[in-house]
Amino acid sequence: MFNFVDTLKQLVECPSVSTDPKFKDGMTGAAFLFCDLFRQIGMEVELVKTPLHPIIVAERKGPKAWPHVVIYGHYDVQPADPYEEWKTQPFDATVKDGRMYGRGSADNKGPLLAHVAAVASLLEENPSLPLRITFVVEGEEEIGSLSLEDFLVKQRERISGDFVFVSDTCSPSPDQIVVTTALRGNFSVNVELTGPNNDLHSGLHGGALRNPIQALCTLCASLHNADGSVNVPGFYDGVLPVENWEREELKKYPLTEAAYKTFLGIDSFFSEKPYGPLEAVRFRPTLEFNGIGGGYQGPGSKTVIPSKAFVKITCRLVPDQNAADIQDKLIETLKERCPSGTKMEIERGHASGAYLVVPPGKSNSNPQMNPRLSVAFRAVNEAIEKHFGKRPLFMREGGSIPVFSSIKSVTEMDSLMVGLFTPDSNLHAPNESVHLQMLMNATEAFKDVLRSVADAR
Amino acid sequence: MFNFVDTLKQLVECPSVSTDPKFKDGMTGAAFLFCDLFRQIGMEVELVKTPLHPIIVAERKGPKAWPHVVIYGHYDVQPADPYEEWKTQPFDATVKDGRMYGRGSADNKGPLLAHVAAVASLLEENPSLPLRITFVVEGEEEIGSLSLEDFLVKQRERISGDFVFVSDTCSPSPDQIVVTTALRGNFSVNVELTGPNNDLHSGLHGGALRNPIQALCTLCASLHNADGSVNVPGFYDGVLPVENWEREELKKYPLTEAAYKTFLGIDSFFSEKPYGPLEAVRFRPTLEFNGIGGGYQGPGSKTVIPSKAFVKITCRLVPDQNAADIQDKLIETLKERCPSGTKMEIERGHASGAYLVVPPGKSNSNPQMNPRLSVAFRAVNEAIEKHFGKRPLFMREGGSIPVFSSIKSVTEMDSLMVGLFTPDSNLHAPNESVHLQMLMNATEAFKDVLRSVADAR
Numbered sequence: 001m002f003n004f005v006d007t008l009k010q011l012v013e014c015p016s017v018s019t020d021p022k023f024k025d026g027m028t029g030a031a032f033l034f035c036d037l038f039r040q041i042g043m044e045v046e047l048v049k050t051p052l053h054p055i056i057v058a059e060r061k062g063p064k065a066w067p068h069v070v071i072y073g074h075y076d077v078q079p080a081d082p083y084e085e086w087k088t089q090p091f092d093a094t095v096k097d098g099r100m101y102g103r104g105s106a107d108n109k110g111p112l113l114a115h116v117a118a119v120a121s122l123l124e125e126n127p128s129l130p131l132r133i134t135f136v137v138e139g140e141e142e143i144g145s146l147s148l149e150d151f152l153v154k155q156r157e158r159i160s161g162d163f164v165f166v167s168d169t170c171s172p173s174p175d176q177i178v179v180t181t182a183l184r185g186n187f188s189v190n191v192e193l194t195g196p197n198n199d200l201h202s203g204l205h206g207g208a209l210r211n212p213i214q215a216l217c218t219l220c221a222s223l224h225n226a227d228g229s230v231n232v233p234g235f236y237d238g239v240l241p242v243e244n245w246e247r248e249e250l251k252k253y254p255l256t257e258a259a260y261k262t263f264l265g266i267d268s269f270f271s272e273k274p275y276g277p278l279e280a281v282r283f284r285p286t287l288e289f290n291g292i293g294g295g296y297q298g299p300g301s302k303t304v305i306p307s308k309a310f311v312k313i314t315c316r317l318v319p320d321q322n323a324a325d326i327q328d329k330l331i332e333t334l335k336e337r338c339p340s341g342t343k344m345e346i347e348r349g350h351a352s353g354a355y356l357v358v359p360p361g362k363s364n365s366n367p368q369m370n371p372r373l374s375v376a377f378r379a380v381n382e383a384i385e386k387h388f389g390k391r392p393l394f395m396r397e398g399g400s401i402p403v404f405s406s407i408k409s410v411t412e413m414d415s416l417m418v419g420l421f422t423p424d425s426n427l428h429a430p431n432e433s434v435h436l437q438m439l440m441n442a443t444e445a446f447k448d449v450l451r452s453v454a455d456a457r
Numbered sequence: 458m459f460n461f462v463d464t465l466k467q468l469v470e471c472p473s474v475s476t477d478p479k480f481k482d483g484m485t486g487a488a489f490l491f492c493d494l495f496r497q498i499g500m501e502v503e504l505v506k507t508p509l510h511p512i513i514v515a516e517r518k519g520p521k522a523w524p525h526v527v528i529y530g531h532y533d534v535q536p537a538d539p540y541e542e543w544k545t546q547p548f549d550a551t552v553k554d555g556r557m558y559g560r561g562s563a564d565n566k567g568p569l570l571a572h573v574a575a576v577a578s579l580l581e582e583n584p585s586l587p588l589r590i591t592f593v594v595e596g597e598e599e600i601g602s603l604s605l606e607d608f609l610v611k612q613r614e615r616i617s618g619d620f621v622f623v624s625d626t627c628s629p630s631p632d633q634i635v636v637t638t639a640l641r642g643n644f645s646v647n648v649e650l651t652g653p654n655n656d657l658h659s660g661l662h663g664g665a666l667r668n669p670i671q672a673l674c675t676l677c678a679s680l681h682n683a684d685g686s687v688n689v690p691g692f693y694d695g696v697l698p699v700e701n702w703e704r705e706e707l708k709k710y711p712l713t714e715a716a717y718k719t720f721l722g723i724d725s726f727f728s729e730k731p732y733g734p735l736e737a738v739r740f741r742p743t744l745e746f747n748g749i750g751g752g753y754q755g756p757g758s759k760t761v762i763p764s765k766a767f768v769k770i771t772c773r774l775v776p777d778q779n780a781a782d783i784q785d786k787l788i789e790t791l792k793e794r795c796p797s798g799t800k801m802e803i804e805r806g807h808a809s810g811a812y813l814v815v816p817p818g819k820s821n822s823n824p825q826m827n828p829r830l831s832v833a834f835r836a837v838n839e840a841i842e843k844h845f846g847k848r849p850l851f852m853r854e855g856g857s858i859p860v861f862s863s864i865k866s867v868t869e870m871d872s873l874m875v876g877l878f879t880p881d882s883n884l885h886a887p888n889e890s891v892h893l894q895m896l897m898n899a900t901e902a903f904k905d906v907l908r909s910v911a912d913a914r
Contacts, residue, residue: 197722203856207737265654280664399660
């Protein structure tokens with residue numbers, strides 16, 4: 001059995017930044033380190049080529065009758081900029097106060113290594129365990145999993161197992177684990193309004209025509225109602241109701257509204273009525289303006305009527321909304337409301353749906369759920385309680401990870417998502433870190449889960 | 458008598474860009490060329506120092522009983538950039554098809570030279586003409602007349618005459634002169650809204666709080682009514698009604714709504730009801746958004762809720778609105794409407810009032826008008842008709858030139874503004890030009906006006 005902390009240190013010290021060609025060697029190093037690790041623990045390894053960064057497939061094969069767990073992770077990391085805000089070197093892993101600091105320690109090398117360690121230890125203890133295991137570790141998660149869907153389609157038979165086991169989500173604290181039951185989908189729409197064909201002098205022409213900034217503000221202001229809801233016909237089509245058990249879980253979430261307000265630095269919330277802020281970010285679709293621009297943005301003032309103004313919109317969607325359908329409805333509404341005297345150009349961006357997997361025994365559980373996933377859900381509840389001292393919360397999350405809806409649509413596998421980083425892990429930011437004891441506890445819990453799945457065949 | 462075209466050529470070839478220290482020699486050259494010209498025609502000249510560019514004062518003195526006309530102009534010009542868009546060299550005056558091309562030919566060297574030529578010719582013909590004349594030619598008009606008010610205050614006695622005679626406004630064509638009867642005032646207000654204390658991930662937090670772009674759009678959208686009027690309590694306080702004679706003059710203005718629409722490149726106007734677009738730009742105050750910005754403005758999309766968003770607003774004011782008062786009212790309204798969950802910062806910019814001078818004999822003429830200005834107004838009507846073939850239109854203009862309200866407030870002089878550039882003069886733009894015959898005709902007309910004022914003593 002490999003040394004967990006030393007191995008994680010080695011992994012973090014491979015600067016595997018997928019977006020930047022300068023880090024090609026770091027990508028190669030991290031990929032081969034994982035390949036080597038999988039071979040050490042007795043798995044068959046293939047590095048599957050893609051147009052950019054290869055995908056690692058590591059398999060413990062076995063008879064078809066054995067349950068088959070697919071474990072997903074990624075070996076690439078976010079860029080470390082701005083370097084000057086790091087207290088330690090981002091690619092020089094440093095252990096301090098029970099945490100390991102370094103880029104990728106929490107996203108996703110540490111949590112992924114907990115799965116590897118669980119499999120390693122389990123197979124060492126029980127070399128004949130009746131369980132097929134396939135690790136799929138990609139190198140493009142931080143740049144949108146460009147090659148993953150194509151890979152899944154091509155290797156569908158080989159990758160299709162009973163469920164996906166993964167740790168790439170958040171838990172509120174090292175002792176309160178969250179099993180994520182839903183992720184929001186999202187889509188983007190960019191809008192540009194053109195008024196006059198050139199920037200105009202606001203003295204000579206002001207008053208005669210529609211100013212495109214005024215038009216854009218009127219258009220944007222029309223997209224929400226005073227109660228915070230989105231004013232786009234059909235925007236809420238397909239939204240599943242929130243179940244009581246979900247509200248009950250949320251009540252146990254260790255974050256008060258007061259603490260959340262302080263964290264955000266605001267003096268009042270603004271969530272869709274009647275949902276509270278902690279509910280709205282998990283349970284409701286949203287329409288957000290991510291950027292706006294037009295006219296003169298320098299210091300002081302300039303008496304110009306600009307020719308153009310633009311806004312960038314993204315919407316978050318919840319189960320079971322159809323992303324393309326809601327995107328169509330927004331675009332239709334924007335076109336209908338295009339203010340007179342302006343011309344509208346719309347750029348339609350990506351769209352991906354929400355993802356939902358309800359644990360067994362809940363009011364809205366899927367009666368068709370893979371029985372081995374049902375076993376895993378029950379096992380994870382007990383194993384987390386045993387190794388962390390508290391049972392996990394089963395909760396929706398506001399973010400979007402399109403990987404899991406892709407996997408679901410190609411292979412029909414659902415995902416069991418156990419969060420192993422915390423809000424203070426500084427994901428995608430300077431001073432990223434992971435709590436080492438959390439990973440140790442998770443390794444033990446994951447062993448229990450995998451053992452239960454093997455036993456349940 | 459100097460040669461008009463040669464002299465204007467020499468003036469244009471002095472690159473007197475007041476905003477750019479590189480053109481210091483051009484400023485000095487233009488100033489001394491004017492000084493020399495004034496001395497040639499028998500005037501006493503003083504170059505009055507200011508913190509930046511000196512003001513030329515050229516005087517034909519005489520007994521106090523003589524009428525006293527102050528002629529205003531400026532010897533500085535706008536920068537010539539972008540040079541590559543000029544068809545000729547901007548500081549190499551070129552005569553073609555009856556126009557002189559070059560930076561400053563129309564703004565303001567050509568029109569000012571018509572006044573100088575009129576005075577020169579008049580005094581040559583009649584050396585004992587009973588008329589005091591003072592030219593005030595500044596070098597900072599293009600950078601906001603920074604030193605003029607201080608100069609006026611200090612030299613109030615010396616500069617105070619019967620009225621100001623000036624050509625720094627626009628006429629629609631070389632044969633249709635406009636005498637400008639009003640200029641709009643303006644003020645600026647910049648607004649910044651802050652929501653959360655940092656940019657946030659729109660998945661993790663979207664739905665909980667007010668997005669500052671959404672807040673800003675709602676705030677901005679609230680500032681106009683659907684009929685195009687400004688929705689700020691008290692915004693129209695002090696607005697003088699438009700008189701029938703003003704509407705009648707506008708009907709004679711040689712620009713159709715259809716041609717104006719084509720010029721602007723729009724398919725419909727948006728003016729405050731019930732005013733038409735050509736009325737609104739002259740007769741009504743406006744609130745314009747000159748710039749807006751916030752969040753991500755690069756290509757594609759980014760799922761961020763920005764911390765801040767800002768908008769830049771300027772308002773145009775009409776007679777007799779009080780600029781500081783309307784600015785206060787807007788700021789008060791913005792503060793009252795600050796959306797919950799955001800903090801507002803307001804930057805109060807400059808504010809200057811509108812300027813109005815109604816010709817004698819109109820329904821809204823000032824019965825207290827200086828009688829020599831009344832004479833000049835009547836004379837200009839006849840003289841323009843005689844030398845241009847059409848009587849001038851007496852019309853308000855939408856732009857703002859704070860100089861004339863400054864002069865009015867310090868010296869109580871009103872201004873007689875005769876437009877000598879045209880829309881195709883490309884003011885502040887590449888390929889600036891002036892119509893030479895228009896300047897010749899104006900020279901003759903101005904002689905008639907000055908002679909009438911002298912005769913009327």
